[in-house]
Amino acid sequence: MNLLRSQLGRPSRRWAAIGIASAAVAGLVVSLSGCSSSTTPKAPENTVAQGQWPSYYPSDYGTIVDGAKKEGGELTIYSNTDQENWAPIFRDFQKKYPFVTKISANNLDSDEVFQRQLSESATGNAPADLLATNAVQAWATYNNEPGRVMEYQSPELAKMPDFAQVMPNVYAISMDPVGLAYNAKLLGGEPTSIADLAALVSADPAKFKNKITTRDVSGSFGFTVSKGFVDGNTDAWASLEKILPSARPETSSGTQIEKITSGEYLAGFFISSAVAFPAQDKAQGIFKFVFPKDGTVVLGRGIGITPKAPHANTAKLFIDFLLSEEGQNAVSEGGLTAYRDSVKPAPGRHTYGEIVDQAGESAVIRVPYKITSDADVKAFTDKWNGMLGK
Template identity: 40%
Template sequence: MLLSAVFFTLPAGLAAAQTLPDHYPADYADLIEKANEEGSLLIYSNMGPENWEPLIAAFNQHYPDIKVETLDLGPGEVFTRYRAEAGTGVATADMLAAGTIGDWIQAANDGLVVDYETPEARFLPEWSLPMPGVYTFSADPMILMYNKVLVPEELRTASMEEFFANITAHPDVFKGKIGTYDGQFAFGESINFAFVRHHGDKAWEWFDAIGPSARPGGGTGGMIEKTVSGENTASYFASGPVLFPRLEQGIGQIIDWKFPSDGTPVFLRGVGITEKAPHPAAARLMLDFILSEEGQYAVAEGKLTAYRPGVKPEGETSYSLDEVIEEIGGEDKMILIDYDPDMLKEHDAFIARWAKAFGM
């Protein structure tokens, strides 16, 4: 467990004269006053300091009197810890930010998050508010990766259909050397579920064909290391935001990558205010800021994917969702890994079918 107590302090009163956007309610100044009186904010998330620091620094430029602390936990632990603490009356988190779709669905159904309507909602895609009180923090694309040295350029396709065909057609290159997430666990399940929903029976045919060549397990960091070393020649459904910053460190000489051209999975990382929040006003300010244009630029600076329309961060290895959509040729080429309740209803059958295809 990593406690990342990230505190930023600026001279008191710096934000006192700030001008609020026209679309904010007239009484928003009262909310700011209450938040300043609360003076602190605790967030449970499965993100590290490198993701939070730019966002908290930007937030504190406006609200220097609010001390922000983040606790870095496993994605499932974000919810189990909050449930345990809230159930016993112990002081707990004001906000949750995590990437486990099933946990968010259950949390919303159980009333663990506040149905807060942000003034920023009018500027956001409809899909970014999947359930009352659950907003989207970032929308992260899943990509294909290849080892340039071991995979000939003509086999480094952007098409998932061609990628799967190449695996079976060229076992000398790919057999036993394909990395991906384990679809039996929450993150991998949600990606695979959305992919199958999009492609239908063809997806199962592909999985059945390439299952013996794949080595599911671990996260994107491990996929990168194995693809760089040559232990894997390719990986699919890797997280783009994990890879992109590392390209600046020289691995672009070895790694080639693609947005899948026939459907790029996009993972929606959730964020919400807890029903038992000790500092509800501060939590509302932070949620509004995360969803604002300035906040989304700070999300991008924290190496995640800003999705608010019009946000386009600078830098060759920093992508917004607008830029991903441009690259893949339109929103219809995007597979949203959304909050489909069928994923929970079909969980056992889906896991069994996936495990059969991959021999697990």
């Protein structure tokens, strides 16, 4: 999968130390992808029970907390997740465990998360406690060898859907959907599926020539969501054969949204909800985003503890917090999609239940964490790119 580099449009590869003090973290301005709408009311800040854990946790859970207190109050995460997404999670985790005074997270390319961990492990100097990324293929390849993720069974699993654990010892922070978007002023229809869009294109090919945007399947994200849709919908190619000749690939959801809103494109698909939701809030009816009823691809954002984590107990607390109701509310506040059943939608916050309500349970395509062979990658990308308009 070396050819599938991340196309997520991440900011520069930078370190950010978030949470030197809880008050400092609380002062961060958090928005969905940094562009919240001033007209959208905000849900109230989460309530967090400091230093307390649920009664269904093991009776000796306090030993993990005590162990974490002795680890220096630090946590290091190698990640491809934006700081805006992390900020409310870190803020509330530090409210719960105020002895954690420094959380360092970085923005790396999807594959680089694992490359860095492996290279540092080889030298005996691996500072990361947790690896977190939605790069399904990269996770599957990395965790294919035993011993690369610490064994840990979260007590929250019993309260979560059965897909909370995406691989052995790897948990989903969020279940983030990609969807269909269009310029409501220019499209001339209200598609609710990829098949609907295909019908519009077929009815007026000249109007849509080079006016559709899709994701570049040469990138890891584009490949994963595009193949996920095809694998999860037996009629997918019938629609794609009508759309792709009019389509042009882009490498980021931000670019797709910008060009749809400006009218350069009339519609696009496989666009990240984390970017699309706030864009829709700001667009004053121009930009519309929907979950396709013939297949909404959902990516679990995986996180796991490194085998020799310097702050292993703190990392365990963090995993459990992410899966808890408190943590999932913070996940949603940060612009990712919470999937714990007890977490409810609120202004500016989104849940897995919304996808089910809008598209239907049968339309949800959760991408499995498994390796795709190089031959299958080539066959898919060749077929896809061969259909694109020239």
